[in-house]
Amino acid sequence: MDYHQFDKNDFLEDASLLAYVKGEDPVVMRFWEDWIQQQPPNIQEFRKAMFLLRHLLSAERVSARPGTEQEVWDRIAQSIDTADATPVRRIGLRRWVAAAAICLLLIGAGAAYYVYRYTATQTVYAAYGTKKQVVLEDASVVTLNGNSSLRYARHWRKNSVREVWLDGEAYFEVQHLKKDNLPLKAGERFLVHIGQLDVEVLGTTFNVKDRRGITTVFLKDGAVKVGANKANGLVMKPGEETEYHQRERLLIKHPGDAEAAAAWMDNKMVLHNTAVKDIIQVLEDTYGYKVVLTDTTVADRKINGVLPLKNTETLLYILSNMLDVEIDVHQTDSTLLVRPGK
Amino acid sequence: MNELAAKPITWWKSFLGGDKDALSALYRYYFPVLYEYGVRLHDQEELVKDCIQDLFVKLWTNRSTIQEARDPRLYLLIALRGGIYNKLRPAGVRRVIPYEAHHDFRLTFSAESAYVKKEAAGLRSKQLLQALEKLSARQKEIIYLRFYEEMEYEDIAAIMGITVKAAYKLYARALDALRGLLNISMSALLVLLAQHKG
Numbered sequence: 001m002d003y004h005q006f007d008k009n010d011f012l013e014d015a016s017l018l019a020y021v022k023g024e025d026p027v028v029m030r031f032w033e034d035w036i037q038q039q040p041p042n043i044q045e046f047r048k049a050m051f052l053l054r055h056l057l058s059a060e061r062v063s064a065r066p067g068t069e070q071e072v073w074d075r076i077a078q079s080i081d082t083a084d085a086t087p088v089r090r091i092g093l094r095r096w097v098a099a100a101a102i103c104l105l106l107i108g109a110g111a112a113y114y115v116y117r118y119t120a121t122q123t124v125y126a127a128y129g130t131k132k133q134v135v136l137e138d139a140s141v142v143t144l145n146g147n148s149s150l151r152y153a154r155h156w157r158k159n160s161v162r163e164v165w166l167d168g169e170a171y172f173e174v175q176h177l178k179k180d181n182l183p184l185k186a187g188e189r190f191l192v193h194i195g196q197l198d199v200e201v202l203g204t205t206f207n208v209k210d211r212r213g214i215t216t217v218f219l220k221d222g223a224v225k226v227g228a229n230k231a232n233g234l235v236m237k238p239g240e241e242t243e244y245h246q247r248e249r250l251l252i253k254h255p256g257d258a259e260a261a262a263a264w265m266d267n268k269m270v271l272h273n274t275a276v277k278d279i280i281q282v283l284e285d286t287y288g289y290k291v292v293l294t295d296t297t298v299a300d301r302k303i304n305g306v307l308p309l310k311n312t313e314t315l316l317y318i319l320s321n322m323l324d325v326e327i328d329v330h331q332t333d334s335t336l337l338v339r340p341g342k
Numbered sequence: 343m344n345e346l347a348a349k350p351i352t353w354w355k356s357f358l359g360g361d362k363d364a365l366s367a368l369y370r371y372y373f374p375v376l377y378e379y380g381v382r383l384h385d386q387e388e389l390v391k392d393c394i395q396d397l398f399v400k401l402w403t404n405r406s407t408i409q410e411a412r413d414p415r416l417y418l419l420i421a422l423r424g425g426i427y428n429k430l431r432p433a434g435v436r437r438v439i440p441y442e443a444h445h446d447f448r449l450t451f452s453a454e455s456a457y458v459k460k461e462a463a464g465l466r467s468k469q470l471l472q473a474l475e476k477l478s479a480r481q482k483e484i485i486y487l488r489f490y491e492e493m494e495y496e497d498i499a500a501i502m503g504i505t506v507k508a509a510y511k512l513y514a515r516a517l518d519a520l521r522g523l524l525n526i527s528m529s530a531l532l533v534l535l536a537q538h539k540g
Contacts, residue, residue, distance in 0.1 A: 009517070018489065021457065052520065055470050056489050058455035062378045064387075069373045072391050076369065079399045080362070290515075 004040050011049035021053045125149040126168075128288030131265075138162060138175045140190070145169040145209075145264050146286040159187040166194045169209035169286065171265055174201045176222070197244050200225040200233065207261045211285045215244040218261035226251070267310035273302045276323065283336070290335045298323060298338060350414045358405050369398055372415060375491070376422050382448045382486065384426050393425040416497050423501060447479040449486050473520055481516035484509065 003011075011017050019025050020032040040046070126132035126144040134142045137156055144150055148168025156162055174190050190201040195210040197217070204222025209215070217226050219236045226242045227233030234253055236242055241256030260270040269282060277299040283289045287309070293299060303322050308314050312329070316336070320327045328337040350371055356364035373394070380390035397418065401408065411417040451474040452458070458467055477485070480502070487498045499509040 012517075015492065018492065052470075053489070054455075054457040054460060055451060055467065055474060056485055058451045058453070058458045058471070059449045059486075059490075060452060060455070061490075062381055063374060064377045068377070068391070069370065072373070072395055073366065073369055075395050076398045076402075077366075079395070080365075080402045083399070083403050290518075 003035060003046075004042060006042060006045065008045045008048040008052075011046055012052065017049065018053065021050065021057060120154050121151050122154050123149055123151040128286070136162070136164070140172065140174045142173075143171040143265060145171075147288060148286075161187070161189040161191055163191045163193065166192055166208060167210065169207070169211070169264070171205075171207045171262055172201070173205050174222075176202075176204075195244065196228050196246055198227055198233075200227075212281065213246045215246070216261075217242045218256045218258070220258060220262065263306075264309070267308065269307040269309055271303055271305050271307065273304060275299070276301050276303065279303075279307070279319075288334055290333065292335060292337050294337070294339045298325060298340075351411070354411050354414050357401070358408060358410065360405070362402075365398065365402060368414060372418050375415060376418055379419060379486075379491075380422055380426060382483075383423065383446070384430065385446075385448060389429055390426065393422060393429060397421050397425055413497070416493075416500060419501050445479045447483040447486065449482040451475060470520065477516050477519060480512055481519075484513050485516060488513065 003014075006014070016028055017032065019028045023029065036043070036046070124132055124134050124144065126146055126148050129146045131146065132144045134144065134150055134152075136142065136152060140162075142150055142164070145168060148166070148170055150167075150170060151165040153163070172192065192199040192201065192208060194208050195213075195215040197210075197215045199206075199208060199217055202223045202225070204224055205220040206222075206224055207216075207218040207220070209217075217224065217236065218241045219238055221238050223235060223237065225233040225235050226244070228244060228249065228251060234242055234251060236253065239256060239258060240253055241261065242251065242253045244251050257270070257272060260272060263270040264286070269279065271279070280291045280293075280299065283291055301323065305318075305322060307318060316327045316329065319325075320341070323338075324341040326339045326341055328339070329335075330337065350368060353364040353368045353371070357368060376394050376397075377390065380393060381387055384390060400421075451471045453467060453471055458471070483502065484498060487493045487501065488495075493501075495506055495509045495513075499506040502509065504512070
């Protein structure tokens with residue numbers, strides 16, 4: 001291995017160098033000390049890697065108090081002995097047992113098919129910067145934003161709750177199955193699971209989004225009930241928006257902005273006093289860019305207007321004008337470098 | 343395969359065949375690793391201990407359906423992580439919550455460490471440690487698995503339930519967050535050294 005060709009990142013990936021920093025193996029120690037003595041041309045890269053490795057390894061190791069290991073093992077041994085002591089009745093293999101086994105097998109196969117038909121799920125993923133439309137079995141339409149996925153059962157039983165699981169952001173147009181004034185039946189219910197929230201739908205158009213620990217539901221038409229558990233749900237009216245902050249377990253409702261919430265459907269982002277950091281989040285979460293600010297104060301600036309998201313060049317042109325910054329694009333790793341304008 | 347790895351694999355085989363002593367050997371061999379990883383994921387020691395207990399009891403009762411493991415440590419870490427997150431799931435919720443929801447990872451980088459004391463750059467060290475402290479839980483977890491447990495990206499991805507590509511990306515992003523600081527620190531260090539010589 002030619003360590004003279006290595007840069008910092010190569011060194012960081014090298015198991016032998018890690019062993020040297022940890023000082024576990026005298027042979028490895030000798031090797032690297034000799035190597036340093038040769039004054040290799042890339043010694044700077046080596047030192048950078050060493051500097052970083054020593055800090056990466058600086059956390060104190062955690063170990064259990066003495067006796068803990070034995071205590072837990074005693075509990076394990078006890079559970080195991082109890083489990084093993086439970087008698088298992090022996091069944092002789094007679095002819096009728098074989099016949100019964102075949103019957104069971106057939107029933108099992110039927111059950112397996114049934115379980116497969118109604119529990120097998122399908123997952124649709126829209127990649128960064130793309131959108132995907134999914135038409136569900138009940139003709140409800142779900143439009144997925146970039147970097148979002150939807151999981152749902154291949155088939156819904158006639159009288160069971162329609163349930164889908166969403167990761168990311170999507171716009172729902174749900175088929176209204178309730179045609180009477182009787183209490184809601186299971187088959188009429190439609191549930192969206194997103195983050196830690198359950199959104200109970202009562203025939204409606206709405207947008208849901210789960211990014212960076214915050215789940216947002218915007219309701220356009222109809223009614224939905226939003227809750228983190230079954231006990232307490234918030235009923236939303238059209239035009240309202242609910243935000244759930246996962247870390248704080250906080251559910252807040254406030255008037256929403258219809259134009260802004262569903263603007264992504266038209267490849268736009270509507271800005272009403274929107275902080276630049278929120279724009280950056282969308283560029284990163286939905287379009288897969290990585291945004292680097294040389295001047296971080298830009299992140300807190302607030303701007304108004306409409307950003308077209310469909311075409312990268314147009315987007316960057318408008319954004320750089322709005323913010324009076326220069327934006328460089330590194331195509332290889334989709335990085336946008338934002339520098340103060342001249 | 344080295345000798346060190348061969349032993350646990352042998353124990354694994356024997357325990358699948360019903361050898362309780364082999365299970366005990368596996369437990370004693372891996373307890374420190376599992377305990378440390380567990381309390382870094384979740385700071386309630388009792389819950390972690392319960393999860394380790396459940397894990398080994400289940401290994402034993404389900405041994406007829408468990409397969410031979412290429413790497414018992416990997417198998418056990420994946421199972422423990424899943425066990426801890428299952429326990430933390432609110433009662434009545436059957437579906438799996440994306441682990442980010444209550445994900446935490448305790449890894450406190452310290453200036454007191456012997457590793458850091460070897461570096462003579464006080465202020466820069468402090469800045470780097472501060473930057474490391476700000477890394478996300480996931481980034482800390484990948485650093486822990488990579489540099490402390492010395493695992494391959496494939497295995498890290500399997501443990502964290504992400505693709506190998508995502509694991510590389512997560513790691514690269516953690517480094518990117520530190521890169522700027524590191525370059526400054528190196529040039530500052532050179533200035534310091536130059537002054538020393540002069």
